Amino acid sequence: MSGAKSMSMELPLDQILRGECVETMRTLPSGSVDCVFADPPYNLQLRGELRRPDDSLVDGVDDDWDKFSDLQEYDRFTRAWLTEARRVLHKDGTIWVIGSYHNIFRIGAILQELGFWILNDIVWRKSNPMPNFRGRRFTNAHETLIWAARSEDSRYRFNYQAMKALNDDVQMRSDWYLPLCTGNERLRNEHGLKLHPTQKPESLLHRVLLASTTVDDVVLDPFTGTGTTPAMARRLRRRFIGIERHPDYVEAAMSRVARETPLADDAVVTTQDKREAPRVPFGSLVERGLLPVGTVLCDKKQRVSATVSPDGTLVSGAKRGSIHKLGAQLTNAPSCNGWTFWHFERNGEFLPLDVLRQESLEQAKTTASMAKAAAAG
Amino acid sequence: MSGAKSMSMELPLDQILRGECVETMRTLPSGSVDCVFADPPYNLQLRGELRRPDDSLVDGVDDDWDKFSDLQEYDRFTRAWLTEARRVLHKDGTIWVIGSYHNIFRIGAILQELGFWILNDIVWRKSNPMPNFRGRRFTNAHETLIWAARSEDSRYRFNYQAMKALNDDVQMRSDWYLPLCTGNERLRNEHGLKLHPTQKPESLLHRVLLASTTVDDVVLDPFTGTGTTPAMARRLRRRFIGIERHPDYVEAAMSRVARETPLADDAVVTTQDKREAPRVPFGSLVERGLLPVGTVLCDKKQRVSATVSPDGTLVSGAKRGSIHKLGAQLTNAPSCNGWTFWHFERNGEFLPLDVLRQESLEQAKTTASMAKAAAAG
DNA sequence: TGACGTACTGAATCTGTGA
DNA sequence: TTCACAGATTCAGTACGTC
Numbered sequence: 001m002s003g004a005k006s007m008s009m010e011l012p013l014d015q016i017l018r019g020e021c022v023e024t025m026r027t028l029p030s031g032s033v034d035c036v037f038a039d040p041p042y043n044l045q046l047r048g049e050l051r052r053p054d055d056s057l058v059d060g061v062d063d064d065w066d067k068f069s070d071l072q073e074y075d076r077f078t079r080a081w082l083t084e085a086r087r088v089l090h091k092d093g094t095i096w097v098i099g100s101y102h103n104i105f106r107i108g109a110i111l112q113e114l115g116f117w118i119l120n121d122i123v124w125r126k127s128n129p130m131p132n133f134r135g136r137r138f139t140n141a142h143e144t145l146i147w148a149a150r151s152e153d154s155r156y157r158f159n160y161q162a163m164k165a166l167n168d169d170v171q172m173r174s175d176w177y178l179p180l181c182t183g184n185e186r187l188r189n190e191h192g193l194k195l196h197p198t199q200k201p202e203s204l205l206h207r208v209l210l211a212s213t214t215v216d217d218v219v220l221d222p223f224t225g226t227g228t229t230p231a232m233a234r235r236l237r238r239r240f241i242g243i244e245r246h247p248d249y250v251e252a253a254m255s256r257v258a259r260e261t262p263l264a265d266d267a268v269v270t271t272q273d274k275r276e277a278p279r280v281p282f283g284s285l286v287e288r289g290l291l292p293v294g295t296v297l298c299d300k301k302q303r304v305s306a307t308v309s310p311d312g313t314l315v316s317g318a319k320r321g322s323i324h325k326l327g328a329q330l331t332n333a334p335s336c337n338g339w340t341f342w343h344f345e346r347n348g349e350f351l352p353l354d355v356l357r358q359e360s361l362e363q364a365k366t367t368a369s370m371a372k373a374a375a376a377g
Numbered sequence: 378m379s380g381a382k383s384m385s386m387e388l389p390l391d392q393i394l395r396g397e398c399v400e401t402m403r404t405l406p407s408g409s410v411d412c413v414f415a416d417p418p419y420n421l422q423l424r425g426e427l428r429r430p431d432d433s434l435v436d437g438v439d440d441d442w443d444k445f446s447d448l449q450e451y452d453r454f455t456r457a458w459l460t461e462a463r464r465v466l467h468k469d470g471t472i473w474v475i476g477s478y479h480n481i482f483r484i485g486a487i488l489q490e491l492g493f494w495i496l497n498d499i500v501w502r503k504s505n506p507m508p509n510f511r512g513r514r515f516t517n518a519h520e521t522l523i524w525a526a527r528s529e530d531s532r533y534r535f536n537y538q539a540m541k542a543l544n545d546d547v548q549m550r551s552d553w554y555l556p557l558c559t560g561n562e563r564l565r566n567e568h569g570l571k572l573h574p575t576q577k578p579e580s581l582l583h584r585v586l587l588a589s590t591t592v593d594d595v596v597l598d599p600f601t602g603t604g605t606t607p608a609m610a611r612r613l614r615r616r617f618i619g620i621e622r623h624p625d626y627v628e629a630a631m632s633r634v635a636r637e638t639p640l641a642d643d644a645v646v647t648t649q650d651k652r653e654a655p656r657v658p659f660g661s662l663v664e665r666g667l668l669p670v671g672t673v674l675c676d677k678k679q680r681v682s683a684t685v686s687p688d689g690t691l692v693s694g695a696k697r698g699s700i701h702k703l704g705a706q707l708t709n710a711p712s713c714n715g716w717t718f719w720h721f722e723r724n725g726e727f728l729p730l731d732v733l734r735q736e737s738l739e740q741a742k743t744t745a746s747m748a749k750a751a752a753a754g
Numbered sequence: 755t756g757a758c759g760t761a762c763t764g765a766a767t768c769t770g771t772g773a
Numbered sequence: 774t775t776c777a778c779a780g781a782t783t784c785a786g787t788a789c790g791t792c
Contacts, residue, residue, distance in 0.1 A: 051711065055710045055711060055712070071489060071490070100498075101485070101495050101497065101498040101523070102495075104482070104485070104498075105481070105482050105484075105485025105486045105488075105489065105523075106486055106489075107482075108478070108481070108482025108485070108486075109482045109483055109485075109486040111482075112448060112482065112483075113448065118478050118479075119514050120478065120514050120515045120517065121477075121478040121481075121521070122515065123500045123502075123519055123552065125500075125552050129550070131548055132548060135535075135537040135548075135650075136535055136537070137496050137497050137535060138497045138499065138524075138540070138548075138549050138550060138551045138588075139548045139549065139550045139551060140497065140551055141550035141551045141552055142500055142550075142551055142552050144498070144521075146478070146482075147515075158512075158513055158514060160512040160513070163515070171508055171509060171512075171515075171516045172515050172516065173506070173515060173516045173518035173519075174515045174516060174517050174518045174519055175500065175502050175518055175519050175552070211515075279545070281543065281544045281545040282545060283542065283543030283544055283545070284543075284554075284555075284580075286543075287543065287555070287580040287583045287584055288555070288556065288578075288580045289562075289579060289580070293612075293640055293644055293645075294640060294641065294644040307643075307644065309542075309644070309646065309647055309648075310539075310583070310587055310613060310640070310644075310645060310647050311536075311538075311539035311540070311542040311543045311587060311647035311648055312542055312543045312544075312545075313542045313647065313648050315643075315646075318739065318742065318743070320648060322542065322545065322546055325546075363556075
């Protein structure tokens with residue numbers, strides 16, 4: 001593994017090179033890095049300003065580096081840096097690229113055209129995304145990472161057991177649930193303003209590097225920014241080469257890296273994921289047909305009743321609302337737990353909705369353990 | 378909305394047309410469908426299924442086939458059917474395409490090149506994915522849907538409130554957690570084997586159709602397969618046009634559709650978006666005496682106040698304007714929703730103007746249904 | 755010290771209608 | 774086509790001040 005290591009004496013290791021990414025990569029020897037992590041401009045194409053419902057202004061990404069005249073120019077740029085990245089990558093190396101729907105399809109298509117072999121597309125589900133303020137689309141709550149080998153016959157590294165251990169001993173899936181980079185982790189300038197508009201969380205790079213590299217592997221980040229990749233590489237005792245155009249970012253990243261202490265030889269990495277609570281929206285039971293649309297529900301004493309709508313609301317006469325709201329409204333109560341208030345009929349018996357929720361959770365659990373057993377056996 | 382409806386007399390509605398998708402779409406008039414849902418072949422390995430735009434079969438390239446030419450064939454095929462889909466789509470219509478990392482980047486890139494405007498990429502997280510048996514990659518636990526409008530300036534439909542209701546009254550996110558199609562829902566042949574390798578779950582189509590179409594909208598599915606789209610369209614009282622090449626699937630899908638009972642008129646209604654509610658001019662409330670001229674209104678915290686004029690404007694000192702304009706002016710805000718900003722007193726309580734508007738709409742609804750009842754009886 | 759309330763923020767392609 | 778204007782719209786956090 002890590003065939004790139006033999007060449008490492010020629011490489012500018014553990015440095016962040018100031019310069020344009022394509023021309024700087026040209027100075028690196030072919031096949032010299034084990035892994036590339038790239039967070040290129042997304043080509044967001046934001047138009048006007050956007051305000052929250054409270055009229056505060058959203059601080060959008062309006063930096064020059066994210067401006068491209070059209071799709072063709074973005075494609076040219078993408079093809080150029082991916083071509084160099086592929087040259088620099090060891091034959092058994094892998095590349096990670098992160099993006100959103102604005103650019104990820106360009107990137108994926110060009111990766112395939114250049115001969116990269118896609119291994120997974122990974123979904124970073126954000127625990128705390130920015131909401132959609134105008135109610136005109138689904139909340140954009142994820143970003144996509146593509147993980148690809150240099151070619152179809154690359155004998156790439158994947159630390160299967162480490163990923164499984166990181167995920168409570170079930171196989172790591174292609175959807176990762178991680179919070180945004182906020183709070184103390186976010187680098188700020190002297191005015192307390194964020195230093196970089198798109199700083200990635202350390203947890204994301206931690207998982208990426210832990211999955212696809214080993215100690216002393218060389219990781220190249222052609223769009224280093226504030227240096228999350230170098231910082232995590234140093235912490236996990238990988239070597240890094242950063243490339244960054246803006247001198248301020250180079251400086252900030254290098255001092256950030258200097259603050260990192262590499263883990264000790266015997267340090268066992270057991271970072272726990274922030275686990276997701278198994279919330280079951282009532283609507284999902286309706287969608288999945290566990291409770292047919294049009295079913296009539298009533299309270300235990302059958303004093304009030306309501307009908308299930310396709311969107312998971314209940315209707316009673318002119319009143320419509322969630323299972324909780326309508327229950328409260330019909331009983332003139334300040335609040336109501338719809339799961340225990342509303343009952344449905346099954347085999348001549350009236351059962352609370354909560355029974356369905358339990359069954360749905362039970363079902364999910366069974367499926368998970370079956371998957372686990374299948375994977376183990 | 379549903380501008381496509383006016384053309385519906387010429388359309389083969391609620392049918393599944395047997396034929397190749399491109400040439401069959403060519404028989405449909407331009408701008409005639411409100412929504413397209415497409416689950417195209419994922420390909421890249423299933424080369425036997427590939428056809429050129431002229432529907433001729435691609436030569437069987439075997440051992441030493443060239444991947445690049447294979448990609449190109451897939452792109453040609455994709456461009457051909459997406460071009461026809463775009464022609465058939467109404468100018469305000471939207472398209473959904475589902476795929477995996479094998480093909481979704483080709484599809485997304487071509488969608489953008491054809492002028493579609495991506496609204497969201499949606500991640501279908503599978504509650505019960507197939508585990509990765511080799512342990513060489515992350516468990517492929519999701520598929521991706523792209524939701525796109527026909528063009529950047531399409532005034533597309535998004536049933537925001539219905540989606541919010543379906544998700545326990547928080548905005549629906551771009552990641553959906555749904556089980557695979559299994560059990561009774563899965564169509565099987567006489568030997569108990571699954572009829573189709575990639576039958577999609579009904580819950581997925583339920584959400585798709587509920588989000589982006591309304592009753593009587595026309596939905597086109599150019600790769601109908603076992604007919605999940607037609608079945609859900611019928612259940613939710615949308616119209617459908619299916620296209621499917623294999624006669625066995627056409628037959629299975631049509632008999633499946635026949636088993637569906639459309640929801641009743643009042644059962645199919647979902648939570649309405651406020652934008653679609655009939656507009657109530659503030660002046661009409663004043664006219665009808667629901668709010669006497671001279672009433673003093675104030676904001677919730679009683680920092681500013683204004684008096685109701687006979688023409689429905691508000692006056693505060695030397696300033697005069699609509700409920701929205703004056704609210705914005707007095708708070709130095711760029712805009713203001715006067716219905717929720719201004720409050721009036723009733724029984725010692727301060728209520729937003731919106732309460733009056735709701736009451737007026739409620740009243741109108743009651744009157745309308747009484748008139749209907751009177752006419753019927 | 756702790757409970758509570760207010761302010762702020764995050765890769766965002768973010769309105770619809772009628773004159 | 775452009776302009777004006779009505780009016781619709783937010784979730785999960787962190788940080789900090791007050792009581």
